[in-house]
Amino acid sequence: MQQNSNPGIKWGLLVGLAMIAWNVLIWVAGPDYLFSLKLKFIQFVVWAVLGIFAGLERKKQLGGYIGFKDAIKPIFTTFVISSLMIAAYNYVVFTYMYDNNLMELSKKHLMEDTAWLLRKFRAPQEEIDKQLKDLKNADYRVTISSAFIDYLRNLIKFFVVSAILAVIIRKKQAFEGQRNQA
Numbered sequence: 001m002q003q004n005s006n007p008g009i010k011w012g013l014l015v016g017l018a019m020i021a022w023n024v025l026i027w028v029a030g031p032d033y034l035f036s037l038k039l040k041f042i043q044f045v046v047w048a049v050l051g052i053f054a055g056l057e058r059k060k061q062l063g064g065y066i067g068f069k070d071a072i073k074p075i076f077t078t079f080v081i082s083s084l085m086i087a088a089y090n091y092v093v094f095t096y097m098y099d100n101n102l103m104e105l106s107k108k109h110l111m112e113d114t115a116w117l118l119r120k121f122r123a124p125q126e127e128i129d130k131q132l133k134d135l136k137n138a139d140y141r142v143t144i145s146s147a148f149i150d151y152l153r154n155l156i157k158f159f160v161v162s163a164i165l166a167v168i169i170r171k172k173q174a175f176e177g178q179r180n181q182a
Helices: 007-029 037-061 068-097 100-120 125-137 144-169 176-181
Strands: none
Touching: 007 037, 007 068, 037 068, 037 100, 037 144, 068 144, 100 125
């Protein structure tokens, strides 16, 4: 592999395929699992851990030392590619494979999870009622534009995650003066 290649491309494709396989397994397991907030959190953690591998591979390519800028590129590339794959998957699945009952079930689970979270954070009842009313009236159809907007939202979220992961794996090479003092 070339010294200046971006392992985020390879990892993006692998992570995208892994997340699609995860979603297919969850879909087969049933709607209660498909809309489980806990499983979505676990999926996010797995996604982040797999994203680290791209940064670690780049770190290895660079001889064990990597700065923030060099670390964030492959990690974020991993998320850009895998998120695009998931967005396309979700569009196809929700547009052509799911029935309307599943959309209603999605809305029901989202409302239940939102109410649970708001109660957990001790939100006032009027705020809970307002949020649930907004969710009840929301459009849950998956269109190309809604899939694209979700993709962009995910990119913002994953850029923040990428920055945090890049800070975690970065390792700057010590200067000669610093080595002599140690």
